[in-house]
Amino acid sequence: MEWIHIADFLKDIEPLHQEFYDQPTLELAKALLGCLLIKETKEGIAAGYIVETEAYIGPGDRAAHSYQNRRTKRTEIMFHRSGLAYTYVMHTHCLFNVVSGGEEKPEAVLVRALEPAFGIELMKIRRGIEELTKLTNGPGKLTKSMGISMEDYSRALTSPPLYIAKGICTESISAGKRIGINNSGEARDYLWRFWVTNNKYVSKQQKT
DNA sequence: TGATAGATTGTCT
């Protein structure tokens, strides 16, 4: 049944090209809102519209893993070309980022929330819950729903099984302080978090 | 509905 819908769904889907990822990180963070994030696995396809992102600009951003160009096994991928996937394990969860900035510029955009678009049944099974709004409204939740893991580390986002495609137009974008970073000095107050205004799938906090 | 504490695993000092 659903495979018919899959063909129909993918008919007009084209992965975004390299040029898309070459724009400045803050621009990319906003441009990603409304885009479709798609993951193909043996179990099926899951997709969601990106509704919340955060920018991390390495060298001068104390909240970023790559602050002051700190280059380790974990942050290595941030020094590579833009358009790659940077997955990172936090406690028991996995977080998904898009590398940006280009070679030797350790910048990235964290995807914080999605609006479920396709493969919703699969997402519900993977999360073990029914409520749509709780399926992907958080960085750790969306990776579980989509089936994204450390196996996707360093994967290019320009082709299957994991890629991003042009989605819908977003009417309004809001900006605010990033979440979950504490003693980061000045960086704590940067308005580097972006979300689709009034979208109910955005992770908690904030209204306007 | 809102705030708080605990879980739990990889990475770095």
Add this chain to the structure above:
DNA sequence: GACAATCTATCAG
């Protein structure tokens, strides 16, 4: 051995 770009359960109101 300490800490982290989080989630969830639980308790208070």
